[in-house]
Amino acid sequence: MSKFKKKKGGDLPAISTASLPDIVFMLLFFFMVATVMRQNTLKIENRLPRADQTEKLAKRNLLMYIYAGKPSSAYKDMGTVARLQLNDKFASVNEIAAFIAAERDSKREEEKPFLTTVLSVDKETNMGLVSDIKQELRKVNALKINYKTAPGNPIDR
Template identity: 45%
Template sequence: MATFKKKTKTKQDIPTSALPDIIFMLLFFFMIATTFRESELLVKNSLPQASELTKLEKKSLVSYIYIGEPSDTRKYGTEARIQVNDVLIDPEQIVQHVIQEKDKLGEDSEKITMSLKIDREAKMGIISDVRQKLREANALKVNYAANKKLRNF
């Protein structure tokens, strides 16, 4: 009769040959999915609340203008200021800013939306100045940003 030998050694090794591939896939995923802040806020920006909001469709066609009291009041004073990108500007410079933003977009320049993120404590005078300059620059699509108001039932 034939005798059978039992295998007593079993391998407990975990294959790690695919591990670098998995790590690089995760790295690329997080590099693509991560968004960076576009600009550092130099003005205070507590947005008003609204109940009826709509989301902007193409964020690549949106240029943001922040209006509010400067964060550093010792350096910039206490009056409301206008911020675009990472700089504070005067209302007279808005036309130049809109032209630069339209040049960046190229053929989609007429579809640009100017999104105003205005502090709830800002005076209406500076807001109307900004709106007038946007009309002069032919930027007629204007969006006012707000936070969603929570409903109490």
């Protein structure tokens, strides 16, 4: 007789599922933190003009976006003339001052000098609307302005 006996069945032990909820919640937490939500829903047509010498702006949290263009097909009841969009709503030019003030108030004091206004203007928009927007930005001392463009050759259509 031998002192040690071999096991007869070579069955694998059952996999423990005790840590499975922990793994699921870790994945859920990771995707909640890593996902970036869309900030604004465009209600206007925004075919950007092309430019060949463009730069990406570094800090996206210091940007204030003003959109201008004709209302998109879902908002044709708003007319066919170029409109202004601030955040998720149509606005008039005289609402820009309140928009800039609200954006400045939402930032920390040391970030306020670095705030930049980004004009995302459709290429078919009249320059009169852009000029009115720039006049309002001057009134509230928002003098850092960038124009959003699409990369490409400006001569090509």
